[in-house]
Amino acid sequence: MIIDAWGQHPTLRHSQDPVFDSLRRWTKEPAPEKAIPIETTLASLDQAGVDVMLTNAWYAPHNVLISNDEVAEFVTASNGKLLGIAGGDYAKPMDAIREISRAVTELGFKGVRIIPWLWEVPPTDRRFYPIYALCCELGVPFCTQIGHTGPLMPSEPGRPLYLDQVALDFPELKIVAGHIGYPWTEEAIAVATKHENVFIDTSAYTASRYPPELVRYMQGHGRHKIMFGTNYPMMTAAKALAGLDTLGLDDEAKALFLGGNAQRIFGIG
Template sequence: MIVDAWMQHGTVRFLRHEMLDSLWRWTGQKPPEEEVPVETTVAAMDAGGVGLGLISAWYGPEGALVSNDEVARFVAAAPDRLAGIASVDLRKPMEAVRELRRCVGDLGFKGLRVVPWLWERPPTDRLYYPLYAECVELGIPFCTQVGHTGPLRPSEVGRPIPYIDQIALDFPELVIVGGHIGYPWTEEMVAVCRKHPNVHIDTSAYTVERYPPELVRYMRSERHKVMFGTNFPMVTAEHALRGLDGLGLGERQRAAFLEGNARKVFHL
């Protein structure tokens, strides 16, 4: 079974946000004008062979673009196919910690995602640190974006070095998933992943044909820590996985990429 480590079942207020205009332009799509039924997301998963999708909440400076409770409702509509990833208001650390505890303890969410470019604060900002400690205590991964920012926001906060490297040094027990492969700093991201045992990469927002050579070389290694992701609905699994056989992955490496690494990291 394929696990998709980064998906959204977006609300209209998220999907029509001006920051995503560039992504819709690149994909040649238009954002929906009405709320999308969960069945549409599940159908796209079926078309790409995805058995389980991790769908994320989105919180930014203007509030909840996709709230944790909305994600919980989406998961409840397809509990065998979807699992939740929490997000929080970074500016209110104690409220954020309590909300994360609620999401994991009451809603059964599998991780936390905070996207640094949305806050224009790098992952080493002090506001993240209570959340890192709580992720360790809860036994869940911290998921974030590395690499340049496709939406209309600054990219510098997505650098793997120094940011991901530093938080892995400060919190060696913290499991970190860097989504969007780190391009154009993919080699940095691979280096950080090799250096720190609890740092991982997901391939969301990229199709197989666009994987940089340094990522593919790492994926061919015996114990790589790369997992599959799409960034749906911007990219579908069917499109993202086209050409997978051409990567030259061994059977064990392929299984780890499509399912095994995500199952381990998110305790699925």
Template sequence: MPIIDAWMQHPTLRHSNHEMFDSLRRWTGGMVLEEPLPVEVTVAVLEAADVEIGLSAAWYGPQGALISNDEVASFVAQSDRRLRGVAGVDLSRPVDAVRELRRAVDELGFVALRVVPWLWGLPPTDRLYYPLYAACVELGVPFCTQVGHTGPLRPSETGRPIPYIDQVALDFPELTIVCGHIGYPWTAEMVAVADKHVNVYIDTSAYTARRYPNELVEYLRGRGRRKVLFGTNYPMITPSQALEHLEQLGLDEETRGLFLSGNARRLFAL
């Protein structure tokens, strides 16, 4: 069965070795990279788990680009179509950010925008996001963001589904919002917001299948089968690691197909 990874990144050294990820390296046993990771290594990891497409994102924060859009475009070009680009922008410069998003979509062929709120210390309801939401609607691309606590050593408040995602969905009902990292410990809130808003979705990145909270598994098995997408947060978790205990979720064939690829293919127009 083909698989689409809705949240991953091919790292640069600026990204992978950043001090804010020390806590993740402690949890996962990951090492500081001495040399840039070749794109063919990432492609091989995806192929090993039958991942047809990985949505590889840029990373922009107040300190600048940890992974730039042009670097992502280069990775995509080297991946034999295994990767698709997800844009990042400098949130502090809203006019330039909208221009860069348009360039990424129209010229580079990127399929979404991702902003990580804890990286900026600004919740998704901050006014700096709002021009980007309107641009996403006009361009027909989803807005991807992080929900739940932060593994990196940064405050977690910006990851609350209520009030932040709930309010954005009310203000921009046409905006497709994909919320990565499940929302734990506010998973029940995240499910409620996805239930409430037709264009709000959840991806499972940063968690292996055996660590999905019960609230999410029950939602995925039932009324949420068209609302949950598979993701890994590679390279922190590989697709093979994330899927190792998939059978224990008890998904029927239709739900499994929607979760692993169908929902992402629809939302990102892949």
């Protein structure tokens, strides 16, 4: 099984939001004028042999780019290829708790994602702590971004070391840190090694661009800690997986990376 641990089937609001303008330097694509059809996303997954993509809701201050209900619609239309990751208005923690609880218990979502740079605060911010407690109660992972930001927003909230404190305060909480953590990849590996329930996904990077220290970790004692991700639609799965066979992963490490770890952590049958 191949599972993409970080993607989003975007709404047109999400695709056109100015916060992503800087990313177009890399994709060399203009802002779309029409929403991406669900068929395009599913075809992209099929092309790379991806069985499931975890697709995110996006809640930013004063703006909902992809709502939980829109994610639920995409999931329903995907015939099992998409699974939801919830979000909420973290400026209103009680509202966020109610909304995320609904998304998990009623809509069947598999986790919660908080993008700290959107809120310009680190993951240790007090507003997020009730969400972490809720994740523990619901038994779902907390997903986040680590490393510098492509959007022109502060990168400091993406320092992996902030997750050390979160993991100390919530040892039961499963934390999935996306985007490798560059330029602090060694820091991310140190936090994942220290804490049983901290994991890393490789979204936003092609296999040929994984830092050497991450590849060594995947080959050895970190093989149960790293999972595949794309950050679709910024990157397709086919592009993200190009060069995978050059990494020197044995069969066990490759299977865990491509799907086994995500299957276990997110409870995907």
